[in-house]
Amino acid sequence: MSPDHPHRISTWDPVETSEGAQEQLPAAPSAVLRLPEGAVPDTGQLDIERGDDETMIINMGPQHPSTHGVLRLMLELDGEVVVRTKPVIGYLHTGMEKTAEELTYVQGATNVTRMDYLAPLHNELCFSLAVESLLGVELPTRAVWVRMLMAELDRLCSHLMWMATNGMDLGSTSMMIYGFREREMVLNFYEKTTGLRMNHNFIRPGGTAADLPDGWEDDIEVICDTILARSYEYDELLTGQPIFRERTEGVGAITAEEALALSATGPILRSTGVPWDLRRTMPYLAYDEVEFDVIVGTYGDNFDRYSVRLNEIRESIRILRQVRDGMPKGDYRVQDRKVTPPPRGRIDESMEALIHHFKVFTEGFRVPEGEVYMTVESPRGELGCYLVSDGSAKPYRLHVRGPSFVNLQTLPHLLRGGLVADAVAVISSVDPVMGEVDR
Amino acid sequence: MAVGTVELCFPSRAEYHGAVASARSDGFELCSDVCAVDYLRHPGRSLPEGVTPERFEVVVNLLSLSARRRARLRVQVPEADPVVDSLFDLYPGTEAMEREVFDLMGIRFSGHPDLTRILMPEDWEGHPLRKDYGVGRVPVQFKEAPGPR
Numbered sequence: 001m002s003p004d005h006p007h008r009i010s011t012w013d014p015v016e017t018s019e020g021a022q023e024q025l026p027a028a029p030s031a032v033l034r035l036p037e038g039a040v041p042d043t044g045q046l047d048i049e050r051g052d053d054e055t056m057i058i059n060m061g062p063q064h065p066s067t068h069g070v071l072r073l074m075l076e077l078d079g080e081v082v083v084r085t086k087p088v089i090g091y092l093h094t095g096m097e098k099t100a101e102e103l104t105y106v107q108g109a110t111n112v113t114r115m116d117y118l119a120p121l122h123n124e125l126c127f128s129l130a131v132e133s134l135l136g137v138e139l140p141t142r143a144v145w146v147r148m149l150m151a152e153l154d155r156l157c158s159h160l161m162w163m164a165t166n167g168m169d170l171g172s173t174s175m176m177i178y179g180f181r182e183r184e185m186v187l188n189f190y191e192k193t194t195g196l197r198m199n200h201n202f203i204r205p206g207g208t209a210a211d212l213p214d215g216w217e218d219d220i221e222v223i224c225d226t227i228l229a230r231s232y233e234y235d236e237l238l239t240g241q242p243i244f245r246e247r248t249e250g251v252g253a254i255t256a257e258e259a260l261a262l263s264a265t266g267p268i269l270r271s272t273g274v275p276w277d278l279r280r281t282m283p284y285l286a287y288d289e290v291e292f293d294v295i296v297g298t299y300g301d302n303f304d305r306y307s308v309r310l311n312e313i314r315e316s317i318r319i320l321r322q323v324r325d326g327m328p329k330g331d332y333r334v335q336d337r338k339v340t341p342p343p344r345g346r347i348d349e350s351m352e353a354l355i356h357h358f359k360v361f362t363e364g365f366r367v368p369e370g371e372v373y374m375t376v377e378s379p380r381g382e383l384g385c386y387l388v389s390d391g392s393a394k395p396y397r398l399h400v401r402g403p404s405f406v407n408l409q410t411l412p413h414l415l416r417g418g419l420v421a422d423a424v425a426v427i428s429s430v431d432p433v434m435g436e437v438d439r
Numbered sequence: 440m441a442v443g444t445v446e447l448c449f450p451s452r453a454e455y456h457g458a459v460a461s462a463r464s465d466g467f468e469l470c471s472d473v474c475a476v477d478y479l480r481h482p483g484r485s486l487p488e489g490v491t492p493e494r495f496e497v498v499v500n501l502l503s504l505s506a507r508r509r510a511r512l513r514v515q516v517p518e519a520d521p522v523v524d525s526l527f528d529l530y531p532g533t534e535a536m537e538r539e540v541f542d543l544m545g546i547r548f549s550g551h552p553d554l555t556r557i558l559m560p561e562d563w564e565g566h567p568l569r570k571d572y573g574v575g576r577v578p579v580q581f582k583e584a585p586g587p588r
Binding site for chain 2: 032034036037089090093095097098101102260261262263264265274276281282369370371373375382384386388390391396397399401405406408409438439
């Protein structure tokens with residue numbers, strides 16, 4: 001197919017430009033396939049030129065290695081060109097929101113951390129912020145900064161993982177090895193700090209589980225220096241490489257209006273040129289006390305999403321260095337015995353400490369009645385937590401707004417008019433984590 | 440309005456779509472979340488004067504990028520007729536979120552283009568996030584799995 005073939009342009013052309021461009025954008029009918037299993041698609045609704053009268057439905061996934069988990073796409077193809085797409089999800093649905101209603105607030109963090117398994121600390125952070133907001137507790141500054149340190153490491157780690165898999169999807173196996181190599185450094189630091197490489201349960205309502213280990217400053221220094229230096233190697237390997245640019249530039253483009261209409265957030269929205277980053281626009285933790293830039297793109301294509309993420313790695317390193325230098329002294333959790341357990345040493349000496357310890361871990365703590373919607377900027381976008389409490393020790397309802405779940409809706413629009421071969425690259429550039437999509 | 444403030448709003452079912460439409464023209468460009476809560480076993484929530492509590496509540500979180508603030512709309516939905524207007528024509532991004540609410544909570548959205556199950560299998564019965572839907576004890580289709588106890 002020639003490069004100027006109309007199908008090559010994977011933007012969302014409002015073909016019927018009749019009345020009201022505002023109404024047009026959302027209603028563009030032909031990118032999303034809405035079709036039950038086994039039905040024959042109605043090609044009469046299609047508004048793009050086709051070479052054939054018949055289209056073909058091909059299932060991609062759920063076991064396809066490049067769908068990043070158990071995502072299944074029903075692709076309606078006209079020859080090699082993707083016409084409409086239906087993302088089919090739910091293969092990893094384990095009812096975590098229902099489970100959360102059976103767990104106390106103390107146990108809750110272990111549950112939510114398993115949602116977005118590539119950025120587990122952000123899930124814990126969002127949940128903890130929501131619980132603390134209902135409780136009305138004020139955290140010590142050190143707890144806030146430790147959380148910020150871990151959240152930025154999380155972003156670094158998640159974006160490195162994305163660089164690795166995206167490289168793999170585009171045929172660069174070296175990038176995959178490099179990405180995993182660098183991620184390993186961060187995971188080693190996690191292991192040292194939280195005891196685990198994944199699903200940490202480190203950020204809990206009331207603070208964090210433990211203080212940072214001795215010598216953490218040196219570890220952060222090594223991580224920052226190494227990864228920053230290597231991020232310039234990625235530039236050499238991918239950014240300037242003609243094959244990589246050919247495969248990413250202009251592929252899977254989306255405009256800012258479409259991204260907003262489809263509720264997309266995170267790197268997808270920023271790649272279209274909208275400078276929306278909750279760390280900057282609605283600061284939480286102590287993000288208003290550190291300096292960093294919000295990275296935006298221009299065209300909203302695969303290449304822009306790549307460069308947004310690559311530069312966010314560098315911005316995270318910038319934040320990490322400031323956190324290392326500015327880390328305040330103090331407590332890493334609230335000293336409110338109704339919320340956090342007493343130190344282990346106190347239990348042997350004090351009956352009261354023993355009772356508090358027992359109460360926190362058996363019954364948990366009661367949270368005043370109310371509802372709250374708390375958001376943080378996860379590596380994938382706005383991670384929201386809507387928490388309803390009825391005054392007991394368990395959440396009455398916990399709803400998590402997973403950024404991947406919402407961002408996945410942009411996929412049909414990104415894929416439309418592109419080639420099947422580009423589909424793999426486009427899926428990767430959306431960066432869905434199925435654990436969070438299905439919950 | 441200060442940055443990061445949240446406006447709470449309790450429209451009735453009839454006013455719901457109009458209220459979201461006017462919020463959208465007031466600069467709430469992005470609908471960040473649609474979810475629902477089943478208040479069946481809740482001992483009593485605080486609602487403003489004039490709002491009759493019903494079993495279900497659809498909660499919509501809107502975000503204004505220009506004004507940097509949020510708005511939350513809570514709509515009471517009766518158990519007997521769990522239908523509300525879809526926001527698809529205002530924010531196409533609500534398509535998947537409304538499907539999720541329908542799937543897990545059983546609230547129907549009139550005007551939605553494809554109101555089918557999204558997370559549960561297509562032939563699933565019941566809506567798992569409802570409070571009267573049991574936890575666990577679901578017969579699993581594995582060989583020699585113990586039945587419901």
